Amino acid sequence: MINWSKNRIAAFQDTLLAWYDQEKRHLPWRQDHDPYHVWISEIMLQQTQVKTVIPYYERFMKRFPTIEALANAAENDLMKMWEGLGYYSRARNLQKAAKQVVFDYEGKWPNTAVGLQKLAGIGPYTAGAIASISFGEVVPAIDGNAFRVFARLLEIDADIAKPQTRHLFEEILQPIVSPTRPGDFNQAIMDLGSSYMSAANPDSAHSPVRAFNQAYLDGVEESYPVKTKKPRPVLKRKFGLVIEVATSVLLTKRPSKGMLADLWAFPLISEETVTEFLEKQPKLTIVEALNQIVADEYGLKVQFDDADVKDVTHTFTHQKWQIKLYRAELQKAPDLSNFPGKLVSQTDLNDLPIPKVQVKLFAAFDKERVNR
């Protein structure tokens, strides 16, 4: 790792900010420095590409123009706005934080990174981003871009996958952040990291800060940043249940903890549940086991169709689901007192927040339907 002198730091700031003034991206959330606008965009942008976020941000601002509107929103409306964005706890934390600001802080935002981190869903990166962009606090905003950019510029060998490495970067970056334009400095690093100093296809030869890029100058850019690999997704086999009543279908509201919390989907039975059932009653077929599980768990008398099974796979960050989708029809509306969900018509469906895996299940199921 190398070290920069004060003159070097000043030259870097000038070069970076001059480039930013010329080439910065014009994004919807960059029209002003309103903390509400900056905050919503930063939460949406966590682990999510700019291109994906833009339409979500526009819709969100129309639906919830102020932090008061968000604080008072119905949970279902909020989750519907977030539908398809992923990492849904971000949406729930968003409303928690909105309530904190509106009701605990009388509508006044904390104006430092330390204060901002007391709000739900705001960690060290997002706190630094809002504090510097909206309030002019001289603090770094260390996201994946900042890790990558400075690992290359300074040949920092620490593993950025390790939590403690953040502290090292904070120490290194604090004196480098522009004291006069901290928000622009942090955003410029992100623009740089998404263009000339991207992860996959960097173009350091034409980068405005190539003269400061030690890894590039040494021809070892490929070696930075140092980052240990994550394990591959674990395979989970499941049985998905389509239980129809006329043109409606039974959906469960998923538990409020764990994967896809509070979203709506077909009931899913884990392979383990079915396996255990078959060990106790080896003579049963899979369909018979599913029928009995549904009777035991939900108090529903159904008969799944063995000849109408669809396969759907969906990969998350750390799990790969292989779902066998079974279908059954009921002649009349059942007693749902033991079923954690409801009978949903096509029109009702439009109001419920649905995860992407369920969209895939619907697609497979609809194909079956069309073919019949």
Added chain:
DNA sequence: AAATCGTGGTT
């Protein structure tokens, strides 16, 4: 500290 929590895009 390591695992958990989504989705879309690229190679």
Added chain:
DNA sequence: TAACCAAGATT
């Protein structure tokens, strides 16, 4: 395809 990446936070 499988692997990796994209403005991370929480437990």
